[in-house]
Amino acid sequence: MKFAxxxxxxxxxxxxxxxxxxxSAVPATGIASSLLAAIEDWDSVxxxxxxxxxxxxxxxxxxxxxxxxxxxxxPMPRSPQWLDASAFLNHGDLMxxxxxxxxxxDVKTIPLVYQxxxxxxxxxxxxxxxxxxxxxxxxxGEFGVILAPVAMGATADKALEQVRLxxxxxxxxxxxxxxxxxxxxxxxxxxxxxTSFAPVAITPDELGPHWAEGRVALQLHVEINGxxxxxxNGQEMHFSFGQIIAHCVRSRRLSAGTIxxxxxxxxxxxxxxxxxxxxxxxxxxxxxxxxxxxxLTWGDRVRMEARMxxxxxxxxxxxxxVVQA
Amino acid sequence: MKFAxxxxxxxxxxxxxxxxxxxSAVPATGIASSLLAAIEDWDSVxxxxxxxxxxxxxxxxxxxxxxxxxxxxxPMPRSPQWLDASAFLNHGDLMxxxxxxxxxxDVKTIPLVYQxxxxxxxxxxxxxxxxxxxxxxxxxGEFGVILAPVAMGATADKALEQVRLxxxxxxxxxxxxxxxxxxxxxxxxxxxxxTSFAPVAITPDELGPHWAEGRVALQLHVEINGxxxxxxNGQEMHFSFGQIIAHCVRSRRLSAGTIxxxxxxxxxxxxxxxxxxxxxxxxxxxxxxxxxxxxLTWGDRVRMEARMxxxxxxxxxxxxxVVQA
Numbered sequence: 117m118k119f120a121x122x123x124x125x126x127x128x129x130x131x132x133x134x135x136x137x138x139x140s141a142v143p144a145t146g147i148a149s150s151l152l153a154a155i156e157d158w159d160s161v162x163x164x165x166x167x168x169x170x171x172x173x174x175x176x177x178x179x180x181x182x183x184x185x186x187x188x189x190x191p192m193p194r195s196p197q198w199l200d201a202s203a204f205l206n207h208g209d210l211m212x213x214x215x216x217x218x219x220x221x222d223v224k225t226i227p228l229v230y231q232x233x234x235x236x237x238x239x240x241x242x243x244x245x246x247x248x249x250x251x252x253x254x255x256x257g258e259f260g261v262i263l264a265p266v267a268m269g270a271t272a273d274k275a276l277e278q279v280r281l282x283x284x285x286x287x288x289x290x291x292x293x294x295x296x297x298x299x300x301x302x303x304x305x306x307x308x309x310x311t312s313f314a315p316v317a318i319t320p321d322e323l324g325p326h327w328a329e330g331r332v333a334l335q336l337h338v339e340i341n342g343x344x345x346x347x348x349n350g351q352e353m354h355f356s357f358g359q360i361i362a363h364c365v366r367s368r369r370l371s372a373g374t375i376x377x378x379x380x381x382x383x384x385x386x387x388x389x390x391x392x393x394x395x396x397x398x399x400x401x402x403x404x405x406x407x408x409x410x411x412l413t414w415g416d417r418v419r420m421e422a423r424m425x426x427x428x429x430x431x432x433x434x435x436x437x438v439v440q441a
Numbered sequence: 442m443k444f445a446x447x448x449x450x451x452x453x454x455x456x457x458x459x460x461x462x463x464x465s466a467v468p469a470t471g472i473a474s475s476l477l478a479a480i481e482d483w484d485s486v487x488x489x490x491x492x493x494x495x496x497x498x499x500x501x502x503x504x505x506x507x508x509x510x511x512x513x514x515x516p517m518p519r520s521p522q523w524l525d526a527s528a529f530l531n532h533g534d535l536m537x538x539x540x541x542x543x544x545x546x547d548v549k550t551i552p553l554v555y556q557x558x559x560x561x562x563x564x565x566x567x568x569x570x571x572x573x574x575x576x577x578x579x580x581x582g583e584f585g586v587i588l589a590p591v592a593m594g595a596t597a598d599k600a601l602e603q604v605r606l607x608x609x610x611x612x613x614x615x616x617x618x619x620x621x622x623x624x625x626x627x628x629x630x631x632x633x634x635x636t637s638f639a640p641v642a643i644t645p646d647e648l649g650p651h652w653a654e655g656r657v658a659l660q661l662h663v664e665i666n667g668x669x670x671x672x673x674n675g676q677e678m679h680f681s682f683g684q685i686i687a688h689c690v691r692s693r694r695l696s697a698g699t700i701x702x703x704x705x706x707x708x709x710x711x712x713x714x715x716x717x718x719x720x721x722x723x724x725x726x727x728x729x730x731x732x733x734x735x736x737l738t739w740g741d742r743v744r745m746e747a748r749m750x751x752x753x754x755x756x757x758x759x760x761x762x763v764v765q766a
Contacts, residue, residue, distance in 0.1 A: 127481070127696075156452070194521060194696070196519060196559075196560030196561075197558055197559070197560045199630070202627070217626075220624075220625065222621075226621070226625075228625055228627050229627060229630050230556070230627040230628055230630075231555070231556040231557060231558060231628060231629070231630060232556060233522055233556060233693060234521075234522070234559075235521030235522045235695075235696040235699065236521075236693065236694060236696055245593065246692060247593060247594055247691060247692055251692065268570070268572060268766050269572055269766060290692055293692075296547075296551070297626075298626030298627070299545075299626070300545065300551075300553055301542075301622075301623030301624070301626065301628070302527070302553050302554060302555040302623070302628050302629075303555055303556060303626070303627050303628020303629065304556070304627075304628070305524070305554050305555075305556060305688070305689055306688070306689075306691045306692045306693075307692075309692045309693050310693055310694075363630070363631070364630055364631075366572060366631045367571060367572055367576065367615055367618075367631045367632075367634045368558060368561065368631075368634050368635055369561060369635075370560075371452075371519070371560040371561055374560065441593050441594060
């Protein structure tokens with residue numbers, strides 16, 4: 117199944133069911149008011165949502181209308197928790213080089229995860245406001261999962277069973293403040309502004325074999341101002357989503373609707389390009405002696421879309437302009 | 442005004458208005474279903490809540506019943522954001538000594554704040570579950586504020602105007618994992634399990650002169666298993682709540698209902714005692730050559746209550762037992 121959330125003036129927005137080909141949609145009226153409400157009562161509402169989804173795909177849903185991404189908020193505009201990992205070791209390696217951090221000794225055994233703000237996510241086409249472009253505005257293309265409740269102490273296998281939906285994310289990052297916040301040991305506050313989401317959240321079965329071993333095995337196509345900068349594949353994630361979630365629930369439980377991110381999708385193969393500017397810059401520095409690609413400034417556009425082998429975009433497209441607050 | 446939230450089976454609980462002396466209470470039925478709903482629509486609902494509060498205090502509210510803390514969840518059982526500072530420099534100094542961290546050069550100019558989980562707060566008398574007492578279970582007695590929306594870039598003065606309620610907090614901490622998570626630079630996940638709250642959230646005017654310069658100038662009385670360990674005063678906070686909030690909104694906005702914590706209340710005067718065990722232990726180590734006070738284990742009880750000069754407890758009492766998950 118596929119879902120989007122249209123802006124209706126409320127904090128959680130209005131849940132819509134979207135056809136597999138993202139051409140048509142219908143509100144989930146009478147089944148669930150919001151995506152969070154649906155996830156909180158998933159076992160009861162999923163079969164009813166599935167009936168509508170089937171009608172949409174069969175072109176027999178009488179109330180279907182054209183799907184309008186321009187009306188979309190993030191699929192879940194606010195969520196109980198947002199836990200974002202850094203599970204692609206190649207990204208971590210490059211970032212350590214960029215910021216002159218010593219390599220972390222336990223990087224292959226303990227997932228790196230930060231707690232982010234979950235109250236104010238951004239929709240796929242909304243302008244994104246920042247206070248100052250001297251803060252080194254960067255993007256981070258990622259995949260994420262939306263969870264049913266996870267109990268404290270759940271294993272990676274049990275945790276993975278709680279994945280209900282998969283999403284595509286741009287985790288905006290301000291690189292000028294990140295290193296100071298990391299040195300503090302307390303993690304990111306100013307360095308991680310509101311996070312953006314592609315319009316459509318999908319159930320894992322929609323990806324077929326491309327949802328495998330708790331990873332999204334799709335290329336994430338990334339463009340800055342129309343120039344392709346990356347097509348890294350999510351398959352290369354060192355920790356699976358199950359392992360990341362198990363790490364997070366060692367001493368807490370996760371509420372329904374918790375979103376867990378993969379961290380920047382990053383591949384060892386340089387031909388895959390990058391899903392963030394800091395990686396591009398450190399590769400330029402290593403290969404050419406100088407970072408040439410600038411961080412983002414007012415008016416720049418970032419486009420991100422995961423692609424199936426047939427070229428279709430299962431989550432739709434993030435296409436946003438950077439503007440001054 | 443004073444508010445509590447009774448358990449009614451819902452995620453946000455049922456909002457009750459509590460009398461100034463914490464003796465009687467009445468549900469806010471027909472005004473606001475939950476404390477979050479009230480904060481999101483504060484200007485419109487506050488006058489109606491105030492009318493009921495006045496009747497409660499005058500003993501003219503016909504539906505008043507005895508206030509029952511044993512029915513209380515946290516005043517806001519889940520919140521859009523939970524941002525916890527470490528604003529008492531004496532606490533930071535002692536913790537740096539405890540964990541052999543070098544002193545932070547910008548400790549007096551940049552507030553230390555971590556993003557915590559806000560989806561699963563604990564009520565004042567609920568047992569608190571941990572997976573393993575080898576994780577060095579500790580408490581952190583704090584004050585906090587609940588906010589109306591705060592715009593990106595707000596100054597400390599503007600931010601302080603958005604404080605709607607004051608709360609009393611125990612920020613449970615697992616010291617065995619804290620240092621590793623600080624070294625990672627990504628902040629706390631396992632080291633900060635669900636946070637507990639005293640039953641009653643109060644408007645700033647309830648504290649009279651003890652809400653001053655964006656600080657709670659009250660002693661926080663702390664007991665472990667009936668033994669007094671601290672009475673530190675909130676007045677010694679280095680950064681005001683306004684300054685902490687201004688730090689947090691440099692690159693983001695805060696939704697209505699965001700909770701901001703002070704960090705462990707801690708005074709330079711050793712006679713004030715401590716609001717966490719790690720401080721007690723490092724003082725023992727410095728003064729006596731050996732830490733003697735153990736971290737918490739199964740069956741231990743922690744009691745915390747802020748006290749007005751007349752001995753009354755404006756937020757009620759946190760009194761919880763540590764149990765194995």
